[in-house]
Amino acid sequence: MKTFASFPLQNLPDTSFSNSTAFISVQSMGRTIFLSPDAITFMEGEGNYTFIYTNTGKKYLVSKTLKSLSGHLNQNFIRVHKSYVVNADYVVERMEDDRMLRMSCGKEVVVSRRKIKEITEILDHTNLRISA
Numbered sequence: 001m002k003t004f005a006s007f008p009l010q011n012l013p014d015t016s017f018s019n020s021t022a023f024i025s026v027q028s029m030g031r032t033i034f035l036s037p038d039a040i041t042f043m044e045g046e047g048n049y050t051f052i053y054t055n056t057g058k059k060y061l062v063s064k065t066l067k068s069l070s071g072h073l074n075q076n077f078i079r080v081h082k083s084y085v086v087n088a089d090y091v092v093e094r095m096e097d098d099r100m101l102r103m104s105c106g107k108e109v110v111v112s113r114r115k116i117k118e119i120t121e122i123l124d125h126t127n128l129r130i131s132a
Contacts, residue, residue: 022037022072022073023035023036023037024037024040024052024062024069024072026052026060026061026062028060033060035052035054035060037072037073037074037076037077037087038089039054039055039056040052040053040054040055040073040077040087041053041054041055041086041087041090041103041104041105041107042084042085042086042087042090042103042107042109043066043069043070043084043085044066044083044084045065045066045067045082045083045084045085046083047065048063048064048065049061049062049063049064050062050064050065050066050069052069053103053105053107055090055104055105057105066083066084066085069085070085073085076088076089078119078122079115080101080109080110080111080112080115080119081109081110081111081112081115082112084109084110086101086103086109088122088123090103090104090105091103091104091123092104094120094123095108097116098111098116098119098120099111099113099116101119
């Protein structure tokens with residue numbers, strides 16, 4: 001009888017380079033794909049399901065809540081709304097008095113009224129202010 005330790009881990013991503021790197025596994029067309037947080041532009045929660053949008057333009061559906069997924073991500077991810085978590089690295093424009101964020105993939109994300117001031121301070125601090 002083989003134990004789990006005796007099986008080679010060939011297809012799993014190498015996480016030895018950083019302890020803070022957490023991959024999110026998603027099912028797509030019968031395969032398991034491991035998404036790096038660096039590849040995620042934003043996530044949209046709908047009840048017990050979450051849509052994950054990537055920098056390649058793909059959209060994945062995961063049967064986990066937004067709260068449970070955001071716990072595995074780094075500090076680049078900001079909860080801007082009850083239904084949205086964005087990666088600050090992919091915010092390209094703030095619109096409508098900072099009420100909307102345009103992501104690098106072209107999608108627009110709503111910022112909740114309660115969080116506008118907090119999100120503005122965070123994005124100003126990361127020098128993402130776009131001036132004409």
